[in-house]
Amino acid sequence: MSSAGHRIATVGAVMATVVLAAPGGAWAHGVGGSSDTVGGFVWLGTKHMLAGWDHLLFVGGILLLAGQVRRAAKLISLFALGHSVTLFTATVADWHVNPVLVDIVVALSLVFVGVVGLTGRPKTWTWFAAAVLGFGLVHGLGLSTRLQEVGLPSDATIPRVLAFNIGVEIGQLVAIAGMFMLGDVLRHYIPRLCDARLSHAVLVAAGVVAAAVLVITSGGQALRPVQTPPEAYGACEVRDRTETYPAGGGHPVKDFFEPAETVPATSFGHLIGDGFVIVNYQLAVPRHPVGAPAVTR
Incomplete structure (x- = not known):
């Protein structure tokens, strides 16, 4: 050598x-x-x-x-x-x-x-x-x-x-x-x-x-597949609500609905009347973004 x-x-x-x-x-x-x-x-x-x-x-x-x-x-x-x-x-x-x-x-x-x-x-x-x-x-x-x-x-x-x-x-x-x-x-x-x-x-x-x-x-x-970072989905937009939900239902059976589940629209209309805030997530957003704690509620 x-x-x-x-x-x-x-x-x-x-x-x-x-x-x-x-x-x-x-x-x-x-x-x-x-x-x-x-x-x-x-x-x-x-x-x-x-x-x-x-x-x-x-x-x-x-x-x-x-x-x-x-x-x-x-x-x-x-x-x-x-x-x-x-x-x-x-x-x-x-x-x-x-x-x-x-x-x-x-x-x-x-x-x-x-x-x-x-x-x-x-x-x-x-x-x-x-x-x-x-x-x-x-x-x-x-x-x-x-x-x-x-x-x-x-x-x-x-x-x-x-x-x-x-x-x-x-x-x-x-x-x-x-x-x-x-x-x-x-x-x-x-x-x-x-x-x-x-x-x-x-x-x-x-x-x-x-x-x-x-x-x-x-x-x-x-x-595990790589998850897209949250910033890739764009900035949040704050605007007046244009969506409407029919009234007549009571409180929904749970706080969070999976993307594949049917959303009880009448219950959402009831919640809006009570002053609750409803958040609709994009289907592409991961449930647990990288680095974020799991949401249990």
Whole structure:
């Protein structure tokens, strides 16, 4: 193995071991703050990348597997292209994807790289490069999900998304440089960590554990469809009532009627006469919006 390979193997084993020992809160990493300036979003992207252990482990696995600086540069460029495309497109187009499912796929990307490493370097790199690009697209969806959690102004979305992406690339370059420098130090003190197969095995373990933790702690959220955020339904409109309800009924049998149930119009007319307020919800509005408590009344 080359000297660069020894360094990456050392850092990969150390990072993956740290991930396996991390507490549950470390598995989910948000952007962590916001900014009113475009320059601030560069810093948010850089900080998010440096804290993104799953993203960095995937990059480290690619570097270790490539074995050559030139090949590694090509693969990392494909990965950067993939996550840049989906980060920009998904954020600007306001796509809402299941964040837990994306995080699980990202964790499984570590398993993929580790398994390929354990079975030996590919004889042809075309299919592996395509896989790296594909996982880059998925990683970009994860980055977009985190960025949208921050909240972006509608009048300056594109500059901030581009700034965030620039920050992500800066963070990635800093992390790669750090991997080589840290590897130089650690390989002299912990030579056994230079074993590439050990690094690949620990990478597989880290991905499996991360995916399992996400599935167990999500409460089934990974399989739930993404709910449209409340703001997507538009602003509320206050106006004089033009609808009429026939009178003659008494109080309805319950306070809330499901969309498929028949509404007792005469009872509603009675309630309006008593001064009660009637709220009609759109059928598309979810019963329990994301982040809102369940309504029991």
